[in-house]
Amino acid sequence: MRYSKVLIPTLKENPSDAEVVSHRLLLRAGFIRKLTSGVYNYLPLGLAAIRKVERIVREEMNRAGAQELLMPMVQPADLWKESGRWEQYGPELLRFTDRHEHESCLGPTHEEVITDLVRREVHSYRDLPLNLYQIQTKFRDEIRPRFGLMRGREFVMKDAYSFDASDQDADVSYQAMRDAYHRIFSRCGLSFRAVEADTGSIGGSFSHEFMVLAATGEDTLVICQACSYAANMEKARVRPPAGGGDEPVLLALERVETPGKRKVEAVTEFLGISPQQLVKTMVYLVDGRLVAVLVRGDHEVQPVKLKNLLGAVEVELADDDRVFAVTGVPTGYLGPQGLAIEVVADQEVMAMRNFVIGANEKNFHLKNANVGRDFSVAQSADLRQVTEQDRCAVCGGQLELTRGIEVGHIFKLGDKYSRAMQATFQDSEGVEQPFVMGCYGIGVSRVVAAAIEQNHDEHGIIFPLPIAPVQVVILPLGAKEAAITTAAETLYEELGRQGIEVMLDDRDERPGVKFKDADLIGVPYRVTIGKRFVQEGLIECRRRRDGQTETLPMTGAAEHLAGLIRAELAALAVPGRV
RNA sequence: CGGGGCGUAGCGCAGCCUGGUUAGCGCGCCUGCCUUGGGAGCAGGAGGUCGGAGGUUCGAAUCCUCUCGCCCCGACCA
Numbered sequence A: 001m002r003y004s005k006v007l008i009p010t011l012k013e014n015p016s017d018a019e020v021v022s023h024r025l026l027l028r029a030g031f032i033r034k035l036t037s038g039v040y041n042y043l044p045l046g047l048a049a050i051r052k053v054e055r056i057v058r059e060e061m062n063r064a065g066a067q068e069l070l071m072p073m074v075q076p077a078d079l080w081k082e083s084g085r086w087e088q089y090g091p092e093l094l095r096f097t098d099r100h101e102h103e104s105c106l107g108p109t110h111e112e113v114i115t116d117l118v119r120r121e122v123h124s125y126r127d128l129p130l131n132l133y134q135i136q137t138k139f140r141d142e143i144r145p146r147f148g149l150m151r152g153r154e155f156v157m158k159d160a161y162s163f164d165a166s167d168q169d170a171d172v173s174y175q176a177m178r179d180a181y182h183r184i185f186s187r188c189g190l191s192f193r194a195v196e197a198d199t200g201s202i203g204g205s206f207s208h209e210f211m212v213l214a215a216t217g218e219d220t221l222v223i224c225q226a227c228s229y230a231a232n233m234e235k236a237r238v239r240p241p242a243g244g245g246d247e248p249v250l251l252a253l254e255r256v257e258t259p260g261k262r263k264v265e266a267v268t269e270f271l272g273i274s275p276q277q278l279v280k281t282m283v284y285l286v287d288g289r290l291v292a293v294l295v296r297g298d299h300e301v302q303p304v305k306l307k308n309l310l311g312a313v314e315v316e317l318a319d320d321d322r323v324f325a326v327t328g329v330p331t332g333y334l335g336p337q338g339l340a341i342e343v344v345a346d347q348e349v350m351a352m353r354n355f356v357i358g359a360n361e362k363n364f365h366l367k368n369a370n371v372g373r374d375f376s377v378a379q380s381a382d383l384r385q386v387t388e389q390d391r392c393a394v395c396g397g398q399l400e401l402t403r404g405i406e407v408g409h410i411f412k413l414g415d416k417y418s419r420a421m422q423a424t425f426q427d428s429e430g431v432e433q434p435f436v437m438g439c440y441g442i443g444v445s446r447v448v449a450a451a452i453e454q455n456h457d458e459h460g461i462i463f464p465l466p467i468a469p470v471q472v473v474i475l476p477l478g479a480k481e482a483a484i485t486t487a488a489e490t491l492y493e494e495l496g497r498q499g500i501e502v503m504l505d506d507r508d509e510r511p512g513v514k515f516k517d518a519d520l521i522g523v524p525y526r527v528t529i530g531k532r533f534v535q536e537g538l539i540e541c542r543r544r545r546d547g548q549t550e551t552l553p554m555t556g557a558a559e560h561l562a563g564l565i566r567a568e569l570a571a572l573a574v575p576g577r578v
Numbered sequence B: 001c002g003g004g005g006c007g008u009a010g011c012g013c014a015g016c017c018u019g020g021u022u023a024g025c026g027c028g029c030c031u032g033c034c035u036u037g038g039g040a041g042c043a044g045g046a047g048g049u050c051g052g053a054g055g056u057u058c059g060a061a062u063c064c065u066c067u068c069g070c071c072c073c074g075a076c077c078a
Helices: A021-028 A044-063 A077-083 A111-121 A167-187 A264-271 A303-310 A320-327 A416-420 A444-454 A482-497 A511-521 A531-536 A557-572
Strands: A032-036 A039-042 A074-076 A095-097 A103-106 A130-139 A154-164 A192-197 A206-213 A219-224 A230-232 A254-257 A279-286 A289-296 A315-317 A342-346 A355-361 A364-369 A379-381 A399-414 A424-426 A432-434 A436-443 A472-476 A502-504 A525-529 A538-543 A549-553
Touching: A021 A032, A021 A444, A039 A044, A044 A130, A044 A154, A044 A167, A044 A444, A074 A077, A077 A103, A077 A111, A077 A416, A111 A130, A111 A154, A111 A416, A111 A436, A130 A167, A154 A167, A154 A444, A167 A192, A167 A206, A167 A399, A167 A436, A192 A219, A192 A399, A206 A219, A206 A444, A264 A355, A264 A364, A279 A303, A279 A320, A279 A355, A289 A303, A289 A320, A303 A315, A303 A342, A303 A379, A399 A416, A399 A444, A416 A436, A436 A444, A472 A482, A472 A511, A482 A502, A482 A525, A482 A531, A482 A557, A525 A557, A531 A538, A538 A557, A549 A557
Parallel strands: A192 A230, A289 A342, A342 A379, A472 A502, A472 A525
Antiparallel strands: A032 A039, A074 A103, A095 A103, A130 A154, A154 A436, A192 A206, A206 A399, A219 A230, A219 A399, A254 A364, A279 A289, A279 A315, A355 A364, A399 A436, A424 A432, A525 A538, A538 A549
């Protein structure tokens, strides 16, 4: 690859509409250009990076026994109606009607299509297990596309679907994918973590998210320092409160005036107590009805846990007006006693004694409230968000909260789709059974963005070697010197022969320009051929990541560099079960 | 969807409040000279329906209305 022949429109200045690092650098380094909101052109280098990720994904998927196919982007509404998702899926699903008035949509995912294909073509347990995948462009009409490739509307995704004859077999398929994902992200040279996750709208019984660790990540992860437990905030389990100990005397309920005190902080300060002695009553709109959730004053409700407990489709905090309309109580003074709506409680609340609650009357709270005596709850469960003060639910170890970017998500689906769409096979007894499915996604284009979020400095991108668009860039400095040009050409050819992906910066530019561009686009290794070569026959090889530099003679330089690169790649391809 | 902001040369911006002749600046681009180890210098040059439509006015990038596009924040703690 010759720099002068490739479209790499680098930018000196920061584009005004790019906020996050990866977006800014992808634009500046000439990897992408925006076509319209959330939709990007991939320029040669951007595409090269994506291809590198794709290649690793393909190799590991194939190794795990999956087969590649390609499904259409346009899908008929009929299939989505069969699965029930035509109604369930929100406006993210871009729907349209073709000239024959057939309802269609752009595929945000392919469960329906693959299930349809498999039910038509696969009929026997002898054909199982089956794992099919594709790497394809997806379209999701995001509410607010942002952050460049991080949350685009159109993006490249690898999605795989497994079909098994039994639940146990499906677990094996799931585990195989989990292992494959570990290998994939390891081989990409990324620092990542697999966490327990909620299954969300895709449904199914359990799932893991693969998170690239980066301070700028949108998601918060909970990682145990002592054991292997890791989960995202939505899912992260909280240790049940330690029971036993001295049971305090239940004090008499007492109504106290708390004029104008609505927030936990205001109430507790006014009453001279700590937030741990107060229970707040949060009201949620759960599939159209109101539900009150009790959590300790210093805790926060985790809506996804609530959603799962109630088996709800949609859960959101109810607005003040609505709460007042139904309960007749202004927010801030709500309490569980005599409340006209369903009340559920976080497990922590059940262990509390003599706490403060709202009195269901403006400007009043109740002291020394107790569950059972003063009010009852319909259900209680772990409904709150973990904090760094909590201990690991599994081993009691110290928890750490850190941020990450979701790049992969695997689900065990069970028979949700196969049952809805009547996708069955005959088992060994000749009985029709629905397939047990799993689905496994990787945001390929997002991996590139996440890699940059995780690996960059003030000069630009620092690509992990395995997914860099090119591995080595050669900078001949001084176009006038025939010796330099010749040496650069020779090295370029030799590296090519060694199977190294190399770019020759053959532009007639001043050194500074070449250095800046090489840094910006993040090429892992840079070879400079300049003055020292003319004088001493030495060239300089510098590693982008840490600036480590070695000067070496031309002879053997290509082999040496190729050796370094091969060793570095091999070191990442560690693998095996997790 | 709600709130805020921005659309002026390929990119980044000024000008707009307080209307007035040829609409500026930096980067980039083209030509020439010069320069060559961290985004050089000099000289010359090309490039604009000021997002679009309508209106006010003698006169609109500037004021008004509508419209399109884009960006940011929010859509969580009583």
